[in-house]
Amino acid sequence: MKILSIDHVSLSFGGLNVLSDVSFDVNQGEIFAIIGPNGAGKTSILNIISGFYRPEKGTVSFNGKDLTHIPADKRAALGMGRTFQNIALYHGMSVLDNIKLGAHSHLNTGLLSALWYWGSAHKEEMQLRRKIEEEIIDFLEIESIRNHPVSALAYGLQKRVELARALAMRPRILLMDEPVAGMNAEETEDMARFILDIKEEYDTTIVLIEHDMKMIMDISDRVLVLNFGQALTQGTPKEVQKHPDVIEAYLGKKK
Amino acid sequence: MDIFLQLLASGFLVGGIYALIALGFVLIYKATNIINFATGEFMMIGAYIFYSLMVYLKLSPFIGFPLVIIFAAILGFLVERLILRHMLGQPNISIIMVTIGLSSILLGMAEIIWGSSFRSFPPLFPRKPIILGEIVLRSNLFYGFLMAMAVVAIFLLLFKYAKVGVAMRATANDQIAAFSMGINVKTMFTISWAFGAIAASMGGIIIGNIGGVQPTLGHIGLKIFPIVILGGLDSIIGAVIGGFIVGIVENMAGGYLDPYFHGGVKDLAPFVVLIFILLIKPHGLFGTKEIERL
Numbered sequence: 001m002k003i004l005s006i007d008h009v010s011l012s013f014g015g016l017n018v019l020s021d022v023s024f025d026v027n028q029g030e031i032f033a034i035i036g037p038n039g040a041g042k043t044s045i046l047n048i049i050s051g052f053y054r055p056e057k058g059t060v061s062f063n064g065k066d067l068t069h070i071p072a073d074k075r076a077a078l079g080m081g082r083t084f085q086n087i088a089l090y091h092g093m094s095v096l097d098n099i100k101l102g103a104h105s106h107l108n109t110g111l112l113s114a115l116w117y118w119g120s121a122h123k124e125e126m127q128l129r130r131k132i133e134e135e136i137i138d139f140l141e142i143e144s145i146r147n148h149p150v151s152a153l154a155y156g157l158q159k160r161v162e163l164a165r166a167l168a169m170r171p172r173i174l175l176m177d178e179p180v181a182g183m184n185a186e187e188t189e190d191m192a193r194f195i196l197d198i199k200e201e202y203d204t205t206i207v208l209i210e211h212d213m214k215m216i217m218d219i220s221d222r223v224l225v226l227n228f229g230q231a232l233t234q235g236t237p238k239e240v241q242k243h244p245d246v247i248e249a250y251l252g253k254k255k
Numbered sequence: 256m257d258i259f260l261q262l263l264a265s266g267f268l269v270g271g272i273y274a275l276i277a278l279g280f281v282l283i284y285k286a287t288n289i290i291n292f293a294t295g296e297f298m299m300i301g302a303y304i305f306y307s308l309m310v311y312l313k314l315s316p317f318i319g320f321p322l323v324i325i326f327a328a329i330l331g332f333l334v335e336r337l338i339l340r341h342m343l344g345q346p347n348i349s350i351i352m353v354t355i356g357l358s359s360i361l362l363g364m365a366e367i368i369w370g371s372s373f374r375s376f377p378p379l380f381p382r383k384p385i386i387l388g389e390i391v392l393r394s395n396l397f398y399g400f401l402m403a404m405a406v407v408a409i410f411l412l413l414f415k416y417a418k419v420g421v422a423m424r425a426t427a428n429d430q431i432a433a434f435s436m437g438i439n440v441k442t443m444f445t446i447s448w449a450f451g452a453i454a455a456s457m458g459g460i461i462i463g464n465i466g467g468v469q470p471t472l473g474h475i476g477l478k479i480f481p482i483v484i485l486g487g488l489d490s491i492i493g494a495v496i497g498g499f500i501v502g503i504v505e506n507m508a509g510g511y512l513d514p515y516f517h518g519g520v521k522d523l524a525p526f527v528v529l530i531f532i533l534l535i536k537p538h539g540l541f542g543t544k545e546i547e548r549l
Contacts, residue, residue, distance in 0.1 A: 090424070
């Protein structure tokens with residue numbers, strides 16, 4: 001069952017064609033990887049899905065709903081979570097506060113009770129806090145750093161907090177932009193394990209961009225290869241690895 | 256010693272009022288990165304509205320304050336929606352020019368509506384000065400200080416605990432991340448303009464109550480500028496501490512040095528302190544250091 005479909009999407013900045021006529025579907029509960037050389041348009045695709053860019057042509061639909069006219073901030077409530085290539089955490093705040101902000105979109109209290117902390121907003125916050133503490137912090141093994149300010153943490157841990165914040169949104173689909181970029185082997189392994197666990201425990205669909213080929217081939221169910229804004233091919237990791245166009249795009253042509 | 260304590264105490268009180276006005280700058284800058292040069296005029300308009308409600312409509316101050324708050328919120332809302340929303344993504348200098356233009360427009364409007372003559376508020380607080388030991392404090396200053404501190408405290412609590420405050424901090428921290436957390440960043444901009452205008456107008460009422468109202472009341476906004484730079488443009492606590500520093504320095508300089516010169520040291524002193532602090536801490540006392548990654 002497909003949950004997200006990108007249908008003939010094109011995007012250009014001035015004269016530069018960033019994406020031309022890209023189409024793909026993502027199925028419920030799978031890990032879908034987007035790979036390609038630098039500048040292939042991977043992050044642009046993610047930005048289109050999360051609503052930061054608007055495609056010139058084509059449509060994006062999520063869960064059968066056309067997203068074209070839905071602004072970025074409303075997409076969170078639809079069940080879309082995201083992590084970023086350059087960590088986008090709230091650096092002045094603690095780990096816990098960052099995670100709590102992730103649940104912001106699910107706090108359905110009116111303006112007045114939200115302005116003032118008590119009343120139902122308070123109760124909701126308390127329930128939320130317990131839920132987050134028990135589940136997500138535990139799940140991602142960040143118990144020991146929960147009250148640390150984010151800016152004091154090591155890079156790998158910051159990435160994990162960012163993931164925790166996205167998970168607190170209870171996303172149906174999680175968009176991850178280079179989750180293991182700049183990590184050492186151990187951190188990469190941890191992150192790969194977390195991604196698989198998220199898929200299994202929460203039945204969350206995951207779309208990720210990565211350059212770490214070993215990880216991609218290990219964990220993803222299907223892979224899309226982009227090059228110069230065009231979809232070269234898609235399929236299982238094994239199929240993609242053997243595809244002549246992919247080998248050419250990555251390694252160059254045999255002379 | 257007596258004179259020292261006296262200057263310290265009254266400088267402290269003035270500083271508290273400055274802190275509130277500085278908050279008017281910071282609330283807007285923090286979320287939107289816009290320095291609002293019309294803050295002084297927001298104060299002046301707030302003071303005039305309050306004056307009109309009191310004198311023409313003969314309302315009690317307890318009704319007047321909430322009405323001014325509502326009016327200031329609407330003013331901030333309109334300014335953001337009608338003018339600054341269209342400036343999103345424009346160069347900083349253009350945005351600054353827009354706020355300077357806005358200050359001239361508000362000044363002109365005030366002169367058209369209320370004329371340029373000096374007016375003073377009907378008495379709001381008991382006239383009896385406050386006497387603490389050997390220190391004598393003007394009642395307008397003392398009660399004005401209490402009011403300013405109350406408003407500052409409310410804003411601090413709002414930022415720390417209320418959902419809207421947390422969302423505003425999130426927006427200030429990282430707009431892209433805020434968007435993907437489901438925070439409507441543009442709404443946060445509007446709210447921060449409304450909050451900034453409320454803080455400024457409250458400051459305007461307090462200043463107007465001490466020194467009377469006239470269209471040039473807003474010029475005090477220029478004096479607040481070193482405070483926000485000194486405290487760090489995006490730090491609320493910096494605005495408060497900067498306010499106290501400038502209030503005390505100004506009063507001390509006025510008390511001790513002005514008699515030896517032909518006056519004017521009082522207005523100069525805060526800027527001297529500002530330059531020294533910026534030499535040591537270029538981002539102000541509590542400002543965010545921006546690290547640009549290449």
